[in-house]
Amino acid sequence: xxxxxxxxxxxxxxxxxxxxxxxxxxxxxxxxxxxxxxxxxxxxxxxxxxxxxxxxxxxxxxxxxxxxxxxxxxxxxxxxxxxxxxxxxxxxxxxxxxxxxxxxxxxxxxxxxxxxxxxxxxxxxxxxxxxxxxxxxxxxxxxxxxxxxxx
Amino acid sequence: xxxxxxxxxxxxxxxxxxxxxxxxxxxxxxxxxxxxxxxxxxxxxxxxxxxxxxxxxxxxxxxxxxxxxxxxxxxxxxxxxxxxxxxxxxxxxxxxxxxxxxxxxxxxxxxxxxxxxxxxxxxxxxxxxxxxxxxxxxxxxxxxxxxxxxx
DNA sequence: GCGAGCTGTTCACCGGGCGGAAACGTGCGT
DNA sequence: ACGCACGTTTCCGCCCGGTGAACAGCTCGC
Numbered sequence: 001x002x003x004x005x006x007x008x009x010x011x012x013x014x015x016x017x018x019x020x021x022x023x024x025x026x027x028x029x030x031x032x033x034x035x036x037x038x039x040x041x042x043x044x045x046x047x048x049x050x051x052x053x054x055x056x057x058x059x060x061x062x063x064x065x066x067x068x069x070x071x072x073x074x075x076x077x078x079x080x081x082x083x084x085x086x087x088x089x090x091x092x093x094x095x096x097x098x099x100x101x102x103x104x105x106x107x108x109x110x111x112x113x114x115x116x117x118x119x120x121x122x123x124x125x126x127x128x129x130x131x132x133x134x135x136x137x138x139x140x141x142x143x144x145x146x147x148x149x150x151x
Numbered sequence: 152x153x154x155x156x157x158x159x160x161x162x163x164x165x166x167x168x169x170x171x172x173x174x175x176x177x178x179x180x181x182x183x184x185x186x187x188x189x190x191x192x193x194x195x196x197x198x199x200x201x202x203x204x205x206x207x208x209x210x211x212x213x214x215x216x217x218x219x220x221x222x223x224x225x226x227x228x229x230x231x232x233x234x235x236x237x238x239x240x241x242x243x244x245x246x247x248x249x250x251x252x253x254x255x256x257x258x259x260x261x262x263x264x265x266x267x268x269x270x271x272x273x274x275x276x277x278x279x280x281x282x283x284x285x286x287x288x289x290x291x292x293x294x295x296x297x298x299x300x301x302x
Numbered sequence: 303g304c305g306a307g308c309t310g311t312t313c314a315c316c317g318g319g320c321g322g323a324a325a326c327g328t329g330c331g332t
Numbered sequence: 333a334c335g336c337a338c339g340t341t342t343c344c345g346c347c348c349g350g351t352g353a354a355c356a357g358c359t360c361g362c
Contacts, residue, residue, distance in 0.1 A: 013186035019170040019194065025183070032176070035164035043170065073309060090211035093349095110311060112349060117309095132222040133319060133348070135211045144219075224320055261322065263338060268321090284330075285337070 002040035004033070019043055055127055057081055066126035075100050076118045083129065083139035092136040153191035155184070170194055206278055208232055217277035226251050227269045234280065234290035243287040 005014055005023035014023055020043055022036050055065030061077045063070050072080055082099040083091055097111055115137065119129050128142035156165055156174035165174055171194055173187050206216030212228045214221050223231055233250040234242055248262050266288060270280050279293035 013183055016186075016190045017193070032164055035167075039167045042168070075310070090209075090213055092211075106310095107312070109313090109349080109351095113311080113351085116350065131349070132211060132213060133224065135213075135222070138213070226321065258323070259337090260324080260339095264323090264340085265321080267339065267341095282338070 002044045004036055004040060020047070054087060055084065055125070057084055063122060063125060063127075065122075068125045070121055070125055072118075072121060075114055076121060079114060079118055080122070080139075083137065086139075088138065088140050090132050090136045090138050096137065153195040155187055155191060171198065205238065206235065206276070208235055214273060214276060214278075216273075219276045221272055221276055223269075223272060226265055227272060230265060230269055231273070231290075234288065237290075239289065239291050241283050241287045241289050247288065 002020040003022075005021070006026045007013065007023050008026060016022065020040060022040055024033060024036055055063060057063045057072065057077060057080055061072045061074065063072050063080065079096050079100045082095060093111060096115070097105055100106070100111065100114065115129060122129070123142065126142050128140060130138045130140065132138055153171040154173075156172070157177045158164065158174050159177060165172075167173065171191060173191055175184060175187055206214060208214045208223065208228060208231055212223045212225065214223050214231065230247050230251045233246055244262060247266070248256055251257070251262065251265065266280060273280070274293065277293050279291060279295075281289045281291065283289055
């Protein structure tokens with residue numbers, strides 16, 4: 001997708017809208033062309049890296065994310081499904097409780113234990129469950145770090 | 152923040168990491184320089200439009216700003232909400248006090264402590280609470296400089 | 303049938319976040 | 333110098349959530 005326009009003499013520079021687009025007048029020093037190509041390549045790589053496809057839990061309890069997959073047992077699958085429905089947003093403990101055990105409400109830390117196990121289960125595929133204290137849980141990529149500031 | 156490096160003959164092109172950075176060999180046709188400047192200006196405008204979305208505190212006590220998020224506990228959330236309602240303007244200590252503790256008025260110092268905690272909590276997402284002495288507080292981006300700037 | 307492994311549940315304990323209070327430090331105006 | 337306004341630290345009680353371990357039911361392979 002990145003492109004470098006080679007501009008012959010006597011033409012106007014093109015209008016560039018895209019970060020993955022550039023131009024240069026030819027003839028030009030080889031080092032100049034290489035430099036611009038390298039810059040575009042870096043940008044394309046960075047773009048691809050930031051484009052993450054959302055994880056998906058299929059009907060057979062298989063979670064696919066980050067190029068890998070893990071089996072997810074029934075209860076955890078129900079929890080995970082509701083977390084995925086609100087991917088990146090907070091899900092209350094009550095919602096999870098209802099989703100995981102539709103018939104009867106479980107004890108306080110039954111949910112805790114299953115969340116813990118779900119955490120460990122999804123870690124290998126690059127997902128993380130964050131706690132929002134007294135509010136609920138939040139599913140996101142484990143590369144996103146809450147509250148960390150990049151220089 | 153966009154910058155165009157004017158490269159004299161005999162030098163290597165710089166390593167470019169940023170979409171807001173570019174370079175050109177001088178001397179060069181005026182139209183070429185103008186084109187690259189215009190491109191950078193467009194990108195800077197686009198970046199500003201997409202990057203600087205106003206901070207938002209959702210109902211689950213999650214503050215999203217600057218591409219990151221932090222959980223905000225109840226009392227601080229109430230303070231933050233009133234500060235956000237008057238984003239960039241002064242909010243009196245009385246208003247904050249009423250917002251944070253609707254039932255009873257807290258000790259003078261309790262508000263101070265919570266403002267301090269809130270300051271530290273929102274710093275990672277690029278927000279800052281400024282003091283306007285004997286008037287109140289003001290919430291803004293931490294990149295803005297308080298105080299007088301000479302031209 | 304029987305043991306191994308997996309799933310779901312319960313218990314006990316611990317660490318840490320949250321919010322309040324007091325004490326002390328600091329900067330500014332008069 | 334004094335007082336006022338605000339900042340910062342420290343301490344503590346409370347409660348939420350995390351964690352390891354143990355336990356019961358179930359399924360599967362032998």
